[in-house]
Amino acid sequence: MEPAVASALHVLGISLGLATLIWRDRAMKAVQQGQGTLDGVFAADNVSGLAALLIIGTGLWRLLGALEKPTDWYLQEYAFHLKMSLFGVGFGLEVYPMVTFIRWRGQVKRGLAPDVARLGRIRALNGLEGVCYVGIMFCGAIMARGLWHASASSPACAIEDAFVARCSNCHGAVAPQGGLVLQRGAHAALVGVPSAQWPDQPRVVPGAPERSLLWRKLAGEQAPHGGAMPLGLPADEALAAQVRAWIEAGAPACRR
Ligand code: HEC
Structure with missing residues (x-):
């Protein structure tokens, strides 16, 4: 039961993560066009953060808890390394949006107007993060079938x-x-x-x-x-x- 729950929650986190990126992009676009507020962007950003926590939590649970496959098995799976690399790249791309949004939240609280001209750059990063998510989904499907495994040794x-x-x-x-x-x-x-x-x-x-x-x-x-x-x-x-x-x-x- 546990492996199925962990796997379902992990996949749910990844789908939710991708959906919230699209949501966050739309909210940013609305602000750029003067049709939305930063509150809409922050709401999408909050849920996207929760999705990331769900992905990391269930991912570690599956990897270290060796629910289905021993930890060693993952380490010998090339698709796992590719998946982790994409995750690292996605995380790196998120640093700038994350820091900017934290700063903006503070400014909004203090009644200041953030420099929304940066939204163009953030939307580009947001899109690249989406590409990483899609790559991660493909790696997950490859891993589930045990392809690309360093097992050809014997x-x-x-x-x-x-x-x-x-x-x-x-x-x-x-x-x-x-x-x-x-x-x-x-x-x-x-x-x-x-x-x-x-x-x-x-x-x-x-x-x-x-x-x-x-x-x-x-x-x-x-x-x-x-x-x-x-x-x-x-x-x-x-x-x-x-x-x-x-x-x-x-x-x-x-x-x-
Ligand atoms: C959907 C669940 C399921 C999957 C997938 C599955 N098995 Fe089984 N396996 C069972 C069940 C249930 C039994 C006990 C009933 C029986 O022997 O038919 C069993 C029994 C066995 C036994 C006999 C064990 C004994 O000591 O009597 C062998 C051997 C075996 N499986 C090999 C495999 C191999 C190899 C695979 C993967 C290619 C596999 N099974 C995949 C459910 C599964």
């Missing part, structure tokens, strides 16, 4: 990373389905270990895919032992072939 590591990306929503450390944790330490959980549900069925027998419940479930040949994996999703033939080759090669552990 087939064993590629398989473990594929498990983390595609199976750990059901086989996470918290309440793992079928008693199988694939979120981390998959090798120790699989090789030479009997099924938690059918103790006479080994999960992985090195050298023998047909006797390995893991491969049979990926290949749809698990009957009569439960469902095919990933459960409820289309068969992943490429992963099944990769796992077969890995088992035939003696199911070595991933060493980074």
Whole structure:
């Protein structure tokens, strides 16, 4: 439950952040055209700040709380680094608007008229921040699929990373389905270990895919032992072939 809530709130924060930038831009445009007040800009700015807090809070919760994927997994994902870089650039672009708006709020309180000629520059920065948000959304979608991951170091590591990306929503450390944790330490959980549900069925027998419940479930040949994996999703033939080759090669552990 927690991973889903954290993920939903994180995505909500990002969408809200983008929406508030558009709102803030419109409010600034209205002031430039003499049809709006700075109060409208400040209101949009407040909500945009709340969205940023929501993004950072849920992001840290997901990263450090290792809700779905271990922290290390993120650090080996190039899309994660790109996402963090875009976040850094977006944050840098926001410094000038943030400082200016803080100053303006003070001036308005003291009955002074801020220099709204700066709105043109702030709107340009605001637009660039929007571009960063869109880039961040794409990086998030790439990460969710485990693409661009530095796992090509060995087939064993590629398989473990594929498990983390595609199976750990059901086989996470918290309440793992079928008693199988694939979120981390998959090798120790699989090789030479009997099924938690059918103790006479080994999960992985090195050298023998047909006797390995893991491969049979990926290949749809698990009957009569439960469902095919990933459960409820289309068969992943490429992963099944990769796992077969890995088992035939003696199911070595991933060493980074
Ligand atoms: C939507 C949830 C879901 C996803 C996604 C999922 N599984 Fe499962 N898995 C289950 C459930 C439920 C069981 C227990 C019932 C069964 O064995 O059919 C299970 C059982 C298993 C078992 C048997 C464990 C044992 O000890 O008996 C293996 C092996 C397995 N899954 C592998 C995988 C792999 C590999 C993936 C990713 C490619 C995956 N699963 C993705 C839900 C899921």
